[in-house]
Amino acid sequence: MASEQSTNQSVEKAASVLAAFLDGRALRVSDVAKYAGLGQSTASRLLATLESLEYVERDPASNLYRLGPALLTLAGVAINQHPVHREARQAAQLLAGTLGLGVNVAVRHGSSLFYLCNFEGRLAPKSFTLMGQRNPLHATGIGKCLLLALTPAQRRELVPDLHRYTPRTICDHDELDTALDLVALRGYATEVEELALGRSCVAAPVLDQSGEIVAALSISGPLSALGLADGDPELASTVIEVADSISVGLGYLGPRHAPAERH
Template identity: 75%
Template sequence: MATDQGMNQSVEKAAAVLATFLDGRGDLRVSDVAQRAGVGQSTASRLLATLEQLEYVERDEVSSLYRLGPAVISLAGAAVNQHPVHREARQHAQALACSLGLGANVAVRRGASLFYLCNFEGALAPKSYTLLGQRNPLHATGIGKCLLLALSPQERRELLPELPRYTQHTLTTHAALDADLATVAERGYAIEREELALGRACVAAPVLDGSGTVTAAISISGPLSAIDLPNREVELGRKAIEVADSISIGLGYIGPSHPVGVGTGR
């Protein structure tokens, strides 16, 4: 038992070391990793050396700084390829980004945040990084609002007791969020305009599984000037719903078994 406990602690420490790289802010020194992971510098150095041998991290020969290695990419690729939503949504999202020239993103809920499974950029919404595997708040994003349709108002309050402010446009009270979600459920799509980051907006629609439950969402996103919500909101909303419906059908959804309304997004 003592040996098993020691091995478990080693795995936890190794996972903590890998997690220090998740913010993507650049290569790290051993001391940086030790501080972020909450371990001693000698422990961090030993774990990094082992992870380097296994190709989970790699070290720059000139600077001696560490970054994530190719083994992590292999695991990430295998993980997303095994996810049914990713498999069904990937081609739809890619075609959507290509046809509109905007961003197309697919995400599911993981606890109190959304988790991106797909991310494609069109010519009008370029990014120098991928959203795949990243998380964002539910209440301040179009995708997140769609995912929150699966929860009752009470469940939303238990999941998100506080609604942090990211810009002056962020919804920070549950009363405001409830009202917004009622509109989302009625028209079938969500809007986010500068609620998470200034200068950006998106339109999103929920994806349903075979039981009719919101299991994911897809968004069309980009700079305010490119997405042009004053003139294109209805057009983009209909497009998001159309693509979300195609993905839902692929996941086994065959239509509502009850009247259209809150909780269906249709």
């Protein structure tokens, strides 16, 4: 039992070392030790082991560590195993190329959304990928679509405090309920400068075989490129159409109706 507990603690320590790199910076041993709450010698030993396994790599000139290629291999396998990613990837990539905007696909993990796909068009370039990153549910178009899968009570329990990111962020649950009622009515969500100034998106939910919302697709980019302040019916129709095609690929056959009574 003691040996098992020691092994679990070692795994937890190794995981905390890897988590130190989540903000994207290369780190010194002392930085990793501080973030992970470990002694410097322990952090150094763990980094050496992780380096031998290629989970981290060290720059020989600066001695700074960064995440290694073995994690890319694992990440690639994990993302390719996800049914939504497999079904949505090509459609999202083609849409980004056609519109020249950003196209994203995400699912809900706990109280945040988790990006499975992220493609950038010429009008929405990025120097980084969103895949694997997280964002808040209440301040994004994708997040609003994912919140439709929950009742108002469940939403309040999941995210009791709605953090403000910009002056336009919805920070009141009653106001969010009203916004989500509109999303459910028209079949798509918009977000205009609620997460970041100068950015906007339009999103639609993706359903599985049972008709449950399991993901959402968004078209995003600079506010000037999308022009969502006054609404964009054509863009909304496009995101609904592509999200529906992904849903069909996941086995969704449309709303189920009770059989008519025979007389």
